[in-house]
Amino acid sequence: MTTSKTDSTGRARRLLPALLVAGALVAIWQTYVVVSGIRPQVLPSPARVLTQGWAHRVDIAGHAWSTLQVTLVGFAVSLALAWTLAIAVDFSPWLRRAFVPLFVVSQTLPIIALAPLMIIWFGFGLLPKILVIALVTFFPVAIGLLEGFAAADREAGALLRSMGASRWQQFRYVRLPSALPRFFTALRIGITYAVVGAVFAEYVGATSGLGIYMSTQKNSFRTDLVLAAVVVTAVLSLTLYSLTYVVERVVAPWALTKGAK
Amino acid sequence: MSAVTVTSVHKAYGDRAVIDGVDCSVEPGEFVSLIGPSGCGKSTLFSIVAGLEQPDTGEVLVGDSPAAPGRVALMPQKDLLFPWRTVLDNCTLGLEVQGVQRSDARARARELLPTFGLAGFEDAAPHQLSGGMRQRASLARTVLQGRDVLLLDEPFGALDSLTRTEMQLWLQQVWQQHRWTVLMVTHDVREAVLLSDRVVVLGPRPTRVEHEVRVHLPRPRTLEMCASSEFVALEQELVDLLHRSRHGDQRRMPSR
Numbered sequence: 001m002t003t004s005k006t007d008s009t010g011r012a013r014r015l016l017p018a019l020l021v022a023g024a025l026v027a028i029w030q031t032y033v034v035v036s037g038i039r040p041q042v043l044p045s046p047a048r049v050l051t052q053g054w055a056h057r058v059d060i061a062g063h064a065w066s067t068l069q070v071t072l073v074g075f076a077v078s079l080a081l082a083w084t085l086a087i088a089v090d091f092s093p094w095l096r097r098a099f100v101p102l103f104v105v106s107q108t109l110p111i112i113a114l115a116p117l118m119i120i121w122f123g124f125g126l127l128p129k130i131l132v133i134a135l136v137t138f139f140p141v142a143i144g145l146l147e148g149f150a151a152a153d154r155e156a157g158a159l160l161r162s163m164g165a166s167r168w169q170q171f172r173y174v175r176l177p178s179a180l181p182r183f184f185t186a187l188r189i190g191i192t193y194a195v196v197g198a199v200f201a202e203y204v205g206a207t208s209g210l211g212i213y214m215s216t217q218k219n220s221f222r223t224d225l226v227l228a229a230v231v232v233t234a235v236l237s238l239t240l241y242s243l244t245y246v247v248e249r250v251v252a253p254w255a256l257t258k259g260a261k
Numbered sequence: 262m263s264a265v266t267v268t269s270v271h272k273a274y275g276d277r278a279v280i281d282g283v284d285c286s287v288e289p290g291e292f293v294s295l296i297g298p299s300g301c302g303k304s305t306l307f308s309i310v311a312g313l314e315q316p317d318t319g320e321v322l323v324g325d326s327p328a329a330p331g332r333v334a335l336m337p338q339k340d341l342l343f344p345w346r347t348v349l350d351n352c353t354l355g356l357e358v359q360g361v362q363r364s365d366a367r368a369r370a371r372e373l374l375p376t377f378g379l380a381g382f383e384d385a386a387p388h389q390l391s392g393g394m395r396q397r398a399s400l401a402r403t404v405l406q407g408r409d410v411l412l413l414d415e416p417f418g419a420l421d422s423l424t425r426t427e428m429q430l431w432l433q434q435v436w437q438q439h440r441w442t443v444l445m446v447t448h449d450v451r452e453a454v455l456l457s458d459r460v461v462v463l464g465p466r467p468t469r470v471e472h473e474v475r476v477h478l479p480r481p482r483t484l485e486m487c488a489s490s491e492f493v494a495l496e497q498e499l500v501d502l503l504h505r506s507r508h509g510d511q512r513r514m515p516s517r
Contacts, residue, residue: 155339158308160358163354163355163406164329165330169358173343174343177345180345257386257388
């Protein structure tokens with residue numbers, strides 16, 4: 001049993017190499033900008049990105065809030081859809097044959113081409129952004145769930161049947177919990193895609209959000225503010241990504257336990 | 262009325278015959294072992310008795326009605342304890358499937374766990390248990406289903422030999438207290454003799470009953486008895502039967 005103190009110093013030690021490399025890259029960037037005298041409209045220094053970003057923090061925070069809302073609503077819709085269809089497909093071979101090819105097709109659509117069309121069809125509101133996020137994140141989550149259900153131990157299924165379990169009971173007692181580890185992996189991939197999808201959808205057309213903020217700042221050559229918004233986007237993604245571990249710890253703590261299979 | 266009656270069961274997958282007319286029975290309170298060469302169709306026979314598969318011809322009765330899921334309690338080879346359930350909740354699985362209230366199921370399991378040497382481990386995760394304890398939890402889950410017949414599929418096959426011996430003696434002891442009706446598949450001839458009232462020897466695939474041996478040794482049987490001449494003679498007889506049935510297969514084929 002490790003105490004929380006040794007746990008956190010251990011985590012700091014594991015993060016150290018990544019922090020060192022990131023710090024070195026930022027230092028090289030800063031040195032290059034200072035030495036070369038490059039114009040900030042082309043490449044601002046990291047220091048300038050931070051100070052200018054901080055100076056515009058209220059503005060950026062407002063846009064980040066919009067992006068967060070769009071991301072969460074869009075991802076929630078995508079999750080609801082993925083769960084519903086994955087469960088339906090798990091129960092019905094006919095639905096499996098009908099839907100799984102469509103899942104794959106959903107991932108092959110070029111979002112770059114479709115996003116502007118969705119703005120044309122559905123305007124600048126929430127709907128086109130939800131659709132873009134759903135289109136981007138549905139596939140990894142749905143496939144994660146389907147593979148998770150399929151990963152259930154066959155013999156565990158036979159054991160449940162020998163107990164006289166119904167198909168639904170087999171699903172509830174074996175297939176559903178078996179799928180959770182893979183679901184949380186898919187959730188982590190999905191949530192980062194969702195943020196990128198939201199920013200992209202806003203970039204194409206929105207009234208507020210980090211995407212449209214980047215677009216307008218780029219048009220007025222405020223490269224520093226574009227990069228500041230990029231940093232905020234990354235922080236947003238990382239935060240949501242970390243939250244999936246918190247959720248997993250509550251919903252399926254056993255999946256995170258070493259030695260628990 | 263027998264607890265289990267298997268009457269001339271045949272089973273084939275495609276044109277590959279697996280079971281070629283098996284007859285056997287288990288009386289209430291009796292401990293019967295099935296032994297046979299590996300791959301002979303023991304598992305298929307077990308699936309049929311458990312109601313998971315249908316025989317092509319023949320009949321399996323559990324009590325007085327045909328075998329069906331939920332009639333017997335199956336203990337699979339792997340312990341199959343779910344990591345997302347505590348030890349206690351793994352044991353109540355069968356009762357929950359039957360629709361028993363969770364609190365009620367837990368109370369029943371809590372009562373039984375001390376017998377299985379699991380007192381104090383109710384809230385542990387399965388991976389915290391030793392191999393022997395996991396098998397005992399698996400057996401507790403089987404017993405708690407409250408069925409008339411227990412089917413044990415090589416229950417101790419995955420354990421190291423020391424633990425296996427301990428588990429065999431322990432199983433005999435709890436069986437003597439409870440007198441469950443048991444049908445057990447095993448590869449271990451000594452285990453079969455040590456635990457059983459009767460040993461059924463199956464031939465190679467497509468399998469049929471080659472022989473039945475009644476074990477008259479007094480209970481409780483101890484490790485010392487394993488070295489007695491009576492025990493050794495029985496063990497030898499069964500080993501001979503197994504080997505003969507294996508080679509007998511080759512002799513039998515051309516004569517058809």
